[in-house]
Amino acid sequence: MVYIIGFLTLVFLVLTIMVIARLQNVLKGVKSDDKTDGTPPGNRLNANLFILFTILSILGVIFTYVSAKADFLPEASSIHGRRVDDLFWFSMGVLAIPFLIVNFLLFFFSYKYQYKPGRKATFYPENHRLEIIWTAIPAVVMALLVFTGWRAWSDITSDAPSDSEVIEIVGKQFNWIVRYGGVENNQLGNYNYKLIDAQNEIGIDLTDENSLDDFTNNTEIHIPVGRPVLLKIRARDVLHSVFIPHMRVKMDAVPGMPTRFWFVADKTTNEIRAELGDPDFDYELACTEICGRGHFAMRMRVIVEDEASYRKWVSEQKTFLQTYPAYLAKVPDNLKAKAMKYLPAEPTAAPADSTTAQAPDAAAAAPGASASLR
């Protein structure tokens, strides 16, 4: 990196000095007499600078690319991610051709056809054949790129396979919260934004049977390796965007409009740590839609693990009800018995139950829960 900076700074400096030094002469030339041979002031110098610029920028592009490459993201850890990357570098390769040719010709012609006294430019207003050719070629290339891109896009955005592990992720100012379907039925329960309060941060609706064993996490998201994962994405305040750079995953979180993205991560955290030789490496999840002051710091760790350890981790999680037993008050009577399973074994749970059993709607029994109910 230091080399790039050094190199580019040098380029800049050299150019500056050259231009200023040479133009100083030009300035003097202008003062003494305007036209010696009719060449406009500074013309030759500018023509030469175009050639210099061409050479230096080609070197610069190659050099900086090679050194920057080391800091690019490692090979994608998801199946669609590698496909996207291949497509990206293929497109970049295709586009590098016109980039180099047109820029080169532009600067080369500028040099070659600089003003010469007595020469007359060629009157060449049009050439239909030429124009048809260079309309057709980009059209064909575009068709190719559109087709490959469209194929990839359709596959990536197709419906998630039915065996997908479904995980809900909710963005808020300024962190992410994930919710899992739970230890028992692995089904996500309903939610309602009006149920949100200080503890129930994502508005889990405990009148739904499926909610009873759901559990949440505010700092890390665990996903199984080699199996489709479907992220059900929502936001509770403003727009956010789920971005897992190493998986090439990105999808906005929109209040009032749940979105989704599915992918297959096929490299566990341990595998990539070994591969990169970096025992501290972690997959990360970031926000890429401006959401306010803390937008730049919504980090969540992503842990990819094999099925067995994933299952083990899931089974060890405390359900939402276990963490906040007071919310048993919100569970309707017919599900109370079932909900008891997910409560901590301590006797403290019992009083909470008995006080609210008579009046299921008396939200006041759960002080935290009542705050925002309306």
Added chain:
Amino acid sequence: MSSLETGIDIVKVHDDEHEHHEQNFWRKYVFSEDHKVIAKQYLITGIMWAFIGIAMSVIFRLQLGFPGIDISWLRPVLGQWIDETGKLDPNFYLALVTMHGTIMVFFVLTAGLSGTFSNFLIPLQIGARDMASGFLNMLSYWFFFTASVIMFSSLFLQTGPASGGWVIYPPLNALPQASIGSQGGMTLWLISMSLFIVSQLLGGINYITTVINLRTRGMSFNRLPLTIWAFLITAILGLISFPVLFSAALLLIFDRQFGTSFYLSEIYINGEALPNVGGSPILFQHLFWFLGHPEVYIVLLPALGITSEIIATNARKPIFGYRAMIASLIGIAFLSFIVWAHHMFVTGMNPFLGSVFMFLTLIIAVPSAVKAFNYTTTLWRGNIVFTPAMLFSIGLVSLFVTGGLTGIILGNSALDIQLHDTYFVVAHFHIVMGAASAFGLFAGVYHWFPKMFGRMMNNALGQIHFWLTFVGVYLVFFPMHYTGIAGFPRRYYSFTSYEFTKSFTDLNAFITIAAILTFLAQWIFLWNFFYSIFKGRKAPQNPWRSNTLEWTAPIHPGHGNWVGDIPAVYRWPYDYSKPGAPEDFIPQTVPYSQTPESNLPHENEEIAMEKEIEAQNYNDQFKNAH
């Protein structure tokens, strides 16, 4: 009677008449209805905004290049926005990013570029006394000025200016409790932009009407300079798309002030569940980008028009493929209306819609490619004079190609998944839309400065300015592609919170240094500009030996532009280096009958038309009652 000598014999009559039109200072320089004065007002306001806007970017670049840098020396300017340790406040960082975007896109590159040159060049290049409605034109500037004052005053609010990004997506920008910038700053932003839209519409109606109705005798559409074609199409784009932004802004105002739910649904914020349901934040994005994408071309097309004119003049060659250039302008303009959702591939929009918009977006590359090829071919076997204007035009083509190509990547929805809202996008649009259009602005100023102020800008300083800016722009924005590929998200206050953004610290520092140097280089321009207004070398009648009509007007054109009759036009504007002609240019006012030695066979047939052209009415506003 109306001889071909373009009415020099009637000079005296009009001179006398002109005496009566002498106006007081306020009417002449401030509340002027003269398109030339209004153009200069736009230009100078635009330049002032440009320096403010770029200075803002330098401040936030300091934070990005050197995270946590002590900038307490800026406290006299930024005050409370610098905390006790001398660091930039994260909220104000976002405000700077937002204001930089708003100012540069709307106030500099829309008003400053299109406002200046459409106003200045349309009447002069089509042969009109003034705009169709001088009063609306004046109103247009003063609406812009009011919008400017309001936007500027929002910088001084206790809660700061708008800070939700220049695209002002709700709910962030709809809810005052979501961010301090969404409080008073956002209110002023919306008022300012609403006035700005009014200004654009008044201007646009005027440009279109003038081009259609006030062309001089013989100035048929196929003889219009490409600048005018570009301005006309730009004005049409603006007229169709700005009202949509207005509606988006209006609905946002309703949501903010009157409790409606156009964009709000199921929101829990600050310990409170809001009652709004059924709205859609995505609706706003559709409305915004329905303007937002044409806006890119509203900014870019005038620059391309200016470039076409300057490249042809200074290569001493006709622009290659005049008709193809017009066709591609129209093609780009049409397509620009049906590609907006490529900004929204990952917003949760239906993926099928994504496919459609990817297809439409990539089509736009075809007319753009045609333009780039045509510019390059125009240089081929030319006799190129590197005036500063020409240098900036060549630079523009290079930037247009470089930045345009990465657009093909971003327009591909599959690739956009990873690159959306990363620095790759920042690099892309700064090169193709920001820098390219700014180069168009510079090129235009250097080229038409003699016509505006009757004096020349310093050539050598112009060339130095070009090289520093050209190299600087590439040094700033080219490396951003690398950070984008590495996944760096945009609008981040710092890159210290994530492991994957820990790399490239040197590169970010480098970008910042390059940005500062490039900013400093702009002061050369500023000096050159203002110095030359007063002390520049006196301009000759036609300094660039150009064909277009404005150079037949007096060096200091008065109100009404031409003394005596408006000249008639007999040929297209690109007869440069015509075989057989004694000079390497033949102005549009020279009839074919005077140039038998250089006429092409079909042009000899047009000699018969000359009588017809002369017999047409003068189309002179000042001769009719007004």
